[in-house]
Amino acid sequence: MVYKIMEYNEEKCREMYLKKVIKVSAIFMFCVYLMGCAGSFGYRSEMPVEEAASERITVGFSQLGAESDWRSENTESMKGTFTEENGYTLIFEDGQQKQANQIRAIRMFIQQEVDYIVLAPVMETGWETVLQEAKDAGIPVIIVDRKVDVSDDGLFTCWIGSDFELEGKKAAEWLNQYAKAKGIDPADIHVVNIQGTKGSSPQIGRTKGLADAARVNGWDLLAEVPGDFTRAKGKEVMESLLKQYKNINVVYCENDNEAFGAIEAIEASGKKVGSDITGGEIMVISFDGVNREAIQYTLEGKITCIAECNPLHGPRVRAMIEALEAGEIPEKFSYVDEEIFSADETVGVLKIGETSYRVKILTKENIEEDKKEE
Numbered sequence: 001m002v003y004k005i006m007e008y009n010e011e012k013c014r015e016m017y018l019k020k021v022i023k024v025s026a027i028f029m030f031c032v033y034l035m036g037c038a039g040s041f042g043y044r045s046e047m048p049v050e051e052a053a054s055e056r057i058t059v060g061f062s063q064l065g066a067e068s069d070w071r072s073e074n075t076e077s078m079k080g081t082f083t084e085e086n087g088y089t090l091i092f093e094d095g096q097q098k099q100a101n102q103i104r105a106i107r108m109f110i111q112q113e114v115d116y117i118v119l120a121p122v123m124e125t126g127w128e129t130v131l132q133e134a135k136d137a138g139i140p141v142i143i144v145d146r147k148v149d150v151s152d153d154g155l156f157t158c159w160i161g162s163d164f165e166l167e168g169k170k171a172a173e174w175l176n177q178y179a180k181a182k183g184i185d186p187a188d189i190h191v192v193n194i195q196g197t198k199g200s201s202p203q204i205g206r207t208k209g210l211a212d213a214a215r216v217n218g219w220d221l222l223a224e225v226p227g228d229f230t231r232a233k234g235k236e237v238m239e240s241l242l243k244q245y246k247n248i249n250v251v252y253c254e255n256d257n258e259a260f261g262a263i264e265a266i267e268a269s270g271k272k273v274g275s276d277i278t279g280g281e282i283m284v285i286s287f288d289g290v291n292r293e294a295i296q297y298t299l300e301g302k303i304t305c306i307a308e309c310n311p312l313h314g315p316r317v318r319a320m321i322e323a324l325e326a327g328e329i330p331e332k333f334s335y336v337d338e339e340i341f342s343a344d345e346t347v348g349v350l351k352i353g354e355t356s357y358r359v360k361i362l363t364k365e366n367i368e369e370d371k372k373e374e
């Protein structure tokens with residue numbers, strides 16, 4: 001299997017190299033022709049606009065939607081990277097959360113003969129046919145953020161994104177350490193999970209992280225309900241969970257937008273969000289940590305812990321394309337490093353397997369410091 005992947009990539013590199021040689025030779029011939037013309041008119045011409053455009057690398061990017069602040073940051077990162085100044089022509093398509101739209105976009109990119117296809121897939125399954133079509137057309141496909149579940153990894157060139165299961169494990173381990181430090185009986189942890197989009201990598205990984213920890217530690221996992229990674233759905237789901245279960249004391253939201261909605265619902269019901277889970281408060285645990293509101297809520301103690309999910313993939317995908325252009329073969333799977341944040345100092349370090357993770361304690365001061373460094 002690994003050999004097959006290498007074979008595919010090397011073949012692709014040779015193909016791309018050939019394409020480049022043809023492109024560069026054509027441009028060179030055209031320049032020689034133009035220089036001749038310029039000479040006969042007695043002046044030297046600048047390279048025509050169309051020609052500069054033909055030298056750019058065309059990237060077709062199928063973004064899955066605009067459901068969250070994380071997604072907006074991710075779109076910005078891609079658009080800000082694949083600019084004309086950087087030598088790219090970006091064709092951006094918003095899938096609006098529908099796999100069918102994304103498949104249509106990929107087929108359009110194939111017809112347009114783009115140089116690279118970048119796909120942020122809404123869910124993991126259902127990509128075999130269209131990825132085979134891209135492969136048959138000789139277009140390298142880079143998968144970003146979420147993963148695709150295909151029987152042959154040779155259907156895509158490489159992937160970059162987060163280890164979503166590790167994020168889930170970190171958040172759950174934080175809760176475990178917190179409960180131990182406070183002497184809370186595991187059976188007194190009554191947790192609900194507001195999941196992300198069903199069948200997407202972050203939902204699968206984060207749900208597993210919590211479900212495994214609940215089983216191992218003996219927590220009372222009351223419900224797992226999809227909240228589609230949106231504020232509105234997070235609120236709606238929380239309202240109905242509060243009616244159904246009177247003893248909820250932890251809400252595990254699979255992103256910050258769901259957490260904002262859940263907090264609204266909790267406060268509207270007359271309950272308080274916070275970390276005193278044996279004293280009547282409901283603890284909110286979340287993922288992402290990309291926007292000010294989430295950080296502000298963490299400082300205020302409304303969100304107790306956030307496992308970071310980093311959306312700034314534009315430069316990372318660009319580095320992969322540049323490696324491919326140089327005839328190199330990027331790693332098949334690249335995971336980004338991520339942190340875990342809390343304003344509560346109870347847990348300082350988490351141990352998952354053999355690895356230790358320091359909890360970044362958020363204070364007004366260190367947030368200001370971070371801003372200055374940016």
Ligand code: AHR
Nearest residue numbers: 068070145202229255309
């Ligand atoms: O795939 C990344 C996830 O998708 C982010 O955690 C979430 O906010 C987004 O919608």
